[in-house]
Amino acid sequence: MKRVKGFITSGILLLVSALPAQAAESTKPEQQVSFSVQVSRQVERDMMQVVLYAQQSGKTLKEVSPIVTQKLNLAVEEAKKRQIQTGMTNRRTNxxxxxxxxxxxxxxxGEITLESQDFTALSDLIASVSEQLAVQNIRFTLSDQKKQSLEKQMTEEALQAFKQKAELISQNLQTKGYQIANLDLGSPSDLGVDSQPVYYERKAVFSSSEAPSMQVESGLADLKIQLNATIYLKND
Incomplete structure (x- = not known):
């Protein structure tokens, strides 16, 4: 039993004595490099959003409220016919x-928001209710589906650009590869930023008699995604 115990003890001593040498090797300095890559893309906005409003004045609320409600309901009915999304944004009395x-x-x-990727259908709706509702503003943005698709594509491009740049740095500095220390990847900027809204006066500028439908330009969105990276260059 004594011999066995002595063997185990000596083994522990050997391990402990070996630790300083391993620690010395692990503290060997490594080259650290920080850099960033950026991916940009210009895409057409595919979602049109319109805010229509109705306003009525009178001596009593009982007199004016039903009129505004009727006009807003008209927009909802016309939107359903064209499969256009609707949402109440503001209703107030003063x-x-x-x-x-x-x-x-x-x-x-009262205001109502209409939203669709079918610009023609939404333009026709505006014309059809122009005698009852006026345009408050029109703006264009990106649909959720397009946002998700673009974020996936641009993230893949940013990661590929990082890999190429990291390998280029390693090759030119004649090191034996690299190890990732840190990656900071943001979401594409401007994905939720609308174009500047277009405002209109209270009068029905899209009356059915003057313009059965209006021509619209959605404009382009400039998207950018940036990846900040830090890598360690391997010397052996």
Missing amino acids: ISYDKQGKASGWIDY
Whole structure:
């Protein structure tokens, strides 16, 4: 039993004595390099968003509110026919005052948002309800499907660009490869940024008699994705 115990003890001593040598090897300095790569793309916005509004004034809310509701419902009905998405964005009532500052009645105001990738159908809808609702603004953005697709494609491109640049640095500095220390990859910028909204006066500028449909330009979105990296260059 004593011999066995002595063998185990000596083995532990050997391991401990070997640790300083291993620690010395692990502390050998390595070259560290930080750099960034960027991928950019210009794409056409594929989603059109329109805000229509109705406003009515009168002596009582009972008089004005049904009129505004009827006009907003008309937009909903027309949107359903064309499979256009709708959403209420704002509905408010305010007291109106006369020149002497006395309450003289009520103002009812309501907005509805319409959204579609079918620009022609949405333009036709605007014309069809132009006698009842006016255009508050029109803007263009990217659909969720296009956002997801672009983010996947641009992320793959950014990672490929990182790999090529890391290998180029390693080759030119004549090292034996590299090891990733840190990667910081952001999401494509401007994916959710709309083009500048186009505002219109209260009058129905898209009346059915003047313009049965309007021609629209969605514009282009400039997308960028940046990857910041730090690598260690292998010397052996």
